[in-house]
Amino acid sequence: MIHVEDKKFVVPGEILAEDDFYPGRGTFKEGDIICSSLMGLVSLRNNKISVIPLKSKYVPKKGDVVIGKIDDIRFSMWGVNINSPYSGILPASEVFGREKKELSRVFRIGDVLFLRVVDVDEVKKVKLGLKGRGMGKFRKGILVDITPTKVPRLIGKKGSMINMIKDKTRCKIVVGQNGLVWVKGxxxxxQITKNIIHLIEAEAHTSGLTNRIRDKLYLLIDGELPKDLETDESKFDENQLNDENNSNNLNNDSNFDNSFEANEDELEKPKLENFKDIL
Amino acid sequence: MIFIITNDIVSNKERDDGRKLEEIRPLKIEAGILKRADGSAYLEVGGNKVIAAVYGPRESYIRRLLRPDTGVIRCRYNMAPFSVDDRKRPGPDRRSTEISKITAEALRPSLLLERFPRSMVDIFIEIIEAEGGTRCAGITAASVALADAGIPMKDMVVGCAAGKVDGEIVLDLSEKEDKEGQADVPLAIMPRTGEITLLQTDGNLTEDEFDKALSLAIEGCKQISEVQKEALKNRYEA
Incomplete structure (x- = not known):
């Protein structure tokens, strides 16, 4: 028996369903009843009931791509703040290979990096790496902070939302799965992009958001709405909050991968040859 | 002239502030009022004004508190110097240290922090104005703030007090009733299961009176619990 509908707002402790259903993320089972453990929206998939949180903290997972800020330099590793309860480490070996170099010559405290989570061990030590397409250091630009569960919404279906913002503002945007967004333009x-991103974060749970954001973008940038706007609501809005599908988009979706490529000239790969020359 | 007081009149008796015996003070809760906290809530009940802020789960900077199997919570209850009629000396004292501890212990059973081992959640409760029953108000507000911060929890803890004033068992004591009354029973429960997470007693009660106070306080908690849920809904369905 079920007590709630799909996409209904629930609070912690609310009873969602009894038997016949499987508890998914954001829920727990107590005897026969399934309850919500978070404040969020219900998501029903077949017989699996889960709650998508409206606010959350990023918990690092192997394979995620994140944006982090160097906040410590130690003997053979950098300490990286990845906007999470667990700080990450970037071992020097990930950057130089086997050679030993002076770390502060490569990345300094305050540098913003695009990284991949290489490993998370049982004591929650987060090992980060720079191997992969588009990984490296950002130059200039600003960082915007959103709650990680809203990352799928910011990207939209097949990157619809993020590409629209990129086209309109002509900014370069890179989204990390930890909820940090790098913007340069x-x-x-x-500033407009930053405000738009915060607007998406605040209204992520409402429907018809892509169109409203599009109108807002036109108003902020052109000062008026173009006359031949199509208002096809159904195109974007289906289940965009469903994080399972969209988080995967972040890695697999072709549109989004392209955006990484476009950014590659902005990312500074540590140039090992040069260091050899210096030393 | 002789007045005959019947039972009927006694049970309709009004309290000093015009409330019935089993009536709570007017209550208002608002979630998400602080921009920079991960979760926050503002609560007004009678003359009490309380702000609760939650930060975390975040990296624990106090190593000795770290637990490898679960997250930990810390709580600070603080009364503003201007919150009471006579200026309160700022800083922690015996009373606020005790309330900080019991608040953390009242909230802890509801939280599912196993998903965040080696992390820490900080709760700050600031009493802006005090008029009796601040510890319960603090717990109620902190629970809303925790839910607002997106921390997984089994249920939202809610606090309410009952007590004995002029020989009557009454719900939700005001400051005056607390001082002049014979007993005060603050209580915090998880309303879905009815588990009690905090129970204190100050004063003298017979066993029957205590049972009556307890069930009255549970009823009060359930009423307040609805307002808590409403507060979170209002935040997103405005």
Whole structure:
């Protein structure tokens, strides 16, 4: 028996369903009843009931791509703040291979990096790496912070939302799965993008968001709405909050991968040859 | 002239502030009022004004508190110097240290922090104005703030007090009733299962009176619990 509908707002402790259903993320089972453990929206898939949180903290997972800020330099590793309860480490070996170099010559405290989570062990030590397409250091640009569960919404279906913002503001945008977003473009456009991203975060749970964001973008940038706007609501809005599908998009979706490529000239690969020359 | 007081009149008796015996004070809760906290809540009950803020789960900077199997919570209850009629000396004292401890212990059973081992959740409860029953108000507000922060929890803990004033068992004591009354029983429960997470007693009660106070306080908690849920819904369905 079920007590709630799909996409209904629930609070912690609310009874969702009894037997016949499987408890998914954001829920727990107590005897025969399934209850919500979070404040969020119900998601029903076949017989699996889960709750998608409206706010959360990022818990690192192997294979995720994240944006992090260097906050410590130790003997053979960098300490990286990845906007999570667990700070990450970037071992020097990930950057130089076997050679030993002076770490502060490569990345300094405050540098913003695009990284991959290489491993998370049982004591929650998060090992980060730079191997992979588009990984490296960001130059200039601003960082915007959103709650990680809203990352799928910011990207939209097959990157619809993020590509629309990129087209309109002509900013370069990179989204990390830890909820940090890097934006680079004109100073004004950076601010507009930042505001738009915060707007998406605040209204992620409402429907018809892609169209509203599009209108807002036109108003902020052109000052008026173009006349031949199509208002096809159904195109974007289906289940965009469903994180399982969209988080995968982040890695697999072709549109989004392209965006990494476009950014590659912005990312600075540590140039090992040069260091050899210096030393 | 002789007045005959019947039972009927006694049970309809009004309290000093015009409430019935089993009536709570007017209550208002708002979630998400602080921009920089991960979760926050503002609560007003009678003359009490309380702000609760939650930060975390975050990296524990106090190593000795770290637990490898689960997350930990820390709580600070603080009364503003201007919250009471006579200025309160700022800083922690015996009373606020005790309330900090019991608040953390009242909230802990509801939280599912196993998903965040080696992390820490900080709760700050600030009493802006006090008028009796601040520890229960603090627990109620902190619970809303925890839910607002997106921390997984089994249920939202809710607190309410009952007590004995002029020989009557009454619900939700005001400051005056607390001082002049004979007993005060603050209680915190998880309303879905009815588990009690906090129970204190100050004063003298017979066994029957205690049972009556307890069941009255549970009823009060259930009423407040609805307002808590409403507060979270209002935040997103405005």
């Amino acid at each position: 004109d100073v004004d456009m950076e």
